Amino acid sequence: MQIQFLGTGAGMPSKLRNTSSIALKLLEECGKIWLFDCGEATQHQILHTTIKPGKINKLFITHLHGDHIFGLPGFLSSRSFLGGNDPLTIYGPKGLEEWVRMTLNVTKTHLTYELHFVEVTEGLLFEDDQFQVYVRQLEHVIPCYGYRIVQKDLPGKLDVEKARQLGVPNGPLLGRLKNGFDVQLENGEVISSEQVVSEPIKGFIVTILGDTRYCEAAIDLAKDADVVIHEATFDEDTTELAAIYGHATNEEAARVAREAGAKQLFMNHISARFLSHDLQRLVQHARETFAESYIVNDFEQYAWRNQTCQLVEKEE
DSSP states (O other): OEEEEEEOBSSSOOSSOOSSEEEEEETTTTSEEEEEOOOTTHHHHHTTSSOOGGGEEEEEOOOOOHHHHTTHHHHHHHHHHTTOOSOEEEEEOTTHHHHHHHHHHHTTOOOSSOEEEEEOOSEEEEEOSSEEEEEEEOOSSSOOEEEEEEEOOBOOOBOHHHHHHTTOOSSHHHHHHHTTOOEEOTTSOEEOHHHHBOOOBOOOEEEEOOSOOSOHHHHHHTTTOSEEEEEOOBOGGGHHHHHHTTOOBHHHHHHHHHHHTOSEEEEEOBOTTSOHHHHHHHHHHHHTTOSSEEEOOTTOEEEEETTEEEEESSOO
């Protein structure tokens, strides 16, 4: 799993940050990419990465403010031009499907793939053999949702050497043991899977929040998460503005991560009022509340390694 930030700014694009979009790369897990929000010029940002639009099969929208959706029509059209034929499912608030379909209809945009919409409600939104996605409504000035992506536990590792010592020959019996089944040897001895297979490996939990004030729903979504991606539009000097506009400060984002028992906090949706020299101050202040706090930048990519997300210095 890898997380790549395509847009980390707030409200409108700036010279340093584009509008909101995050790619959750699940190429090793299922060969697909999930996109969270699609602000203006997201498709331009993708051009500077190795992301292939055809690999994106799910798109999750947090809310209907322009800096989170104005890139959708262009992305959908380009995905078609580039030969994307696989269906695409878009999850988002009420009104999203109406806006997208009207835009495509008015502009006579023809797509080469099936487009499906799922209107989000709180609770379990999606589940398959590998993942669960949960949703809670956050506290913004319009309906806005956060997503909790849970990877189901992975099978434990098979100790081949130990299995051989117990008399298990190479072949299909090893596969059955790895898949959790007991096997019987030619001499009648039964070898249980538990004897040679380690405990299941815990999957990752990634929480991606839309625009929100500090709220209990955010803490609930972030409970014990490995990574929390939380907006930090304002700082301690602009706390009142944050509350008025339905946003959070860097310190409030850190409080959410701390109270949720999360492992890492990535702060995005950074206001253009903050310049490069301000970022270290914002990070340091957040770390007074939650030590593993970071501000992310456009195009940065983090890879899941050894139960933590680590910055990839050069895109893989």
